[in-house]
Amino acid sequence: MAKVIIAEKPSVAKNIADAFKIKTRKDGYFEGNGYYITWAFGHLIQLYDAKDYDESMKGWRFEKFPFIPENFLYKVKCDSIDRTAEDKGAKKQLGIIKALIDKEEVDGIISATDFDREGQVIADELFGYFDVKKPIYRLLLNEWTPDEVKNGMEALKDNKEMQPLQDAGIGRQWSDWIIGINLTSVSTLKYKFEENKTINIGRVLLPTLKIIYDRDKEIENFTATTYYKLVSNFKNSGNEEFEGLYYENESEKFEQKEDLDKLLPLLKGATARIVDKQTELKKEYPPYLFNLSNLQGYITSKYKGWTSDKVLKVAQSLYEKKFTTYPRTASVVLEESLKDRAKKVLDTLKSGLPYEKDIKFTTSKRIFDSSKVESHSAITPTYIKPTGLSADENIVYEAIKNRFIMQFMPIAEFEETKVTLKVNNPEVNGEFISKGKVKLVEGWKVVEKIESKDVILPKVEINENVDIIEAKVNAVTKKPPKYHTEKTLLRVMETCGKGLEDKDEDSDEMMQAILSGFSIGTPATRAETIKKLKDIGYLKTKGKSLMCTELGRNIVEIFPVRDLLDLEYTGRLEKTLSDIEKGKFAKSDFMKLIIDFTVKSVELIKNDTGALSRFKVEIPNGTESVGACPVCGNPVVEGEKSFGCSNWKNGCKFTIWKDDKYIRSFGKNVSKEMVELLLKNGKVGFRNLKSKKGNTFSAYFKYEKNEETGYFNWNMEFIDN
8 A cells, every 4th residue: 555645845745755765756746665755836726716706706896895705615726927827737736646646555645744824724725625535644844854754754643633723724814815805806996096006905914014104104203302411531540541421310311401511610620439339240141043033034134135035935945955944933942852853953063163162062941942832943953964055045044053053052241340430529419330341251152253342441449539531411312213124024023013122032021922822924924925015015115124105105094994904903813813723713703703804894995985085186177166075175066967076086976966855945956156155164054944834044054974874964053043
């Protein structure tokens, strides 16, 4: 009997074949030792488009939405250029996989796709598409080295055990289809910011755009302020100079320059006494191992021309070549079960390094802590030393390798000295503080030649007097916040905007935020999201800075489904998917939530008038405006039967009919003069109105929008005679 193994890509199938020394390669698979090892190319099938369910969906029309299929169906994935045709390569590979599964001697299938939500779905959707009845097993690996492949094949799981992971993957897939198809379609019909421009709406796209928008607005609205500080130079008896900063009430910042200027004459030629000296030994630990977001942030901030998407592609390539472990991880520590493997890797990599004698294997909780691993351990090298790396692969590999080796180097140590000085003049109320730092042990910093900026203080003792050589007042202007870079954006996405972007990436708060499951997207999708925002014209770059385009700003400012711009809401959705993966939440409940949300959102967009004011209509020469439209501000013009907004092509429905029955019921007519007054003042007054009982009275008429229905109605306000 034989087994079919399905890998996610040809390179991974070859790794599995290599582990079992299988050399025979045929068209679309390897064969040998009782195995047929074949592969997908990522997703070989995709969800139906709306038009596949219903021909009439080819042309988008408001009344067709919301559109939610009763059952989701799959088809061969589309050609990347001609979306109306099937991808020939995908169709051929599907045929090969099906034929292998159907072979009489095949008594089971092994899913060997990536051990994550998306990898699970890539294989499972094929099993559903083919209606596979044979037993299905799951190979779960974090790296593709021969040792791990063999170990994994001896510890296969029943694929049914992966149901929660499949539910999370399918739930993500279906929910993104429902939100994306419906909201993109109605938004494109509604908001015509640019000719023939699709308005892409997505569960992860919009909150990511909002992060950039918020920072842009912060910078725009920033008001520069200036504070002042007083700096003095001191000289000890040995003619050694050092600098000190003036503090009053534990603050070195002064709003008024005059407060410091008046001290300058008191300091000229004066002396100061050392009133306190504190020396403290401090330790500096290496940064944690890389997760994907930290790796992307590190590379994009250090090297020009790199994007987070490029980092992921290169890291994926290293993983498929067996040189590093699985890259799409949120964890910065390793499972405790990996201690022996990590020691083997360290022993391999340290050989021949100039600091080899300083490298010592340790099982510290900073490195090995299963309680802080979310699905996958941190990214590390494998025991296979790479050869033939491209320049890009070398940059990413060296970063991963160095970060791994740092964990097993001595902790960096330095001595910090703090000296407090009091001026020998009672009129000077505050005190000066000088700080110095001396490196004692370079430790892990030698790995990447990280330079410490040491400020060495001269030797001084308590009660010693020193001379004040010079004192000056410096102005410090507060700078606006910096534009987001891919590094800072990834951090906000990773922690769902919990205000942790300024925290050290090694902080407990950062780790807890990541482990909570609240995030914008996943490690696997964030880079793709940033790339898409650029590709569809919502974001632009200047150097490493990211900022909104005009289109991006328009969408954030007018899009009526505010939940989709809310980081907390999107974080809750991602947390729910994470809970489905852990078996804590039902996929069916999640899908009901998504469908209800989509139905409400579609109606909200259809009835939205928020964007109309962004269209400025020029009326033809010779056409007279009778006033500004109260909905969008464009000219209202007279027609044959009504006075209507000139912005009607873009959806503004403001209209006052000339034969309005309500006005006529009071014995009055809708005239041009009446509409002019109404649009100018918000109301128009009438005298000698006749009630049904025949009484005459005076009243103001207002034409006001009913927010529930979206229609304008007349409201009357009596005028006291």
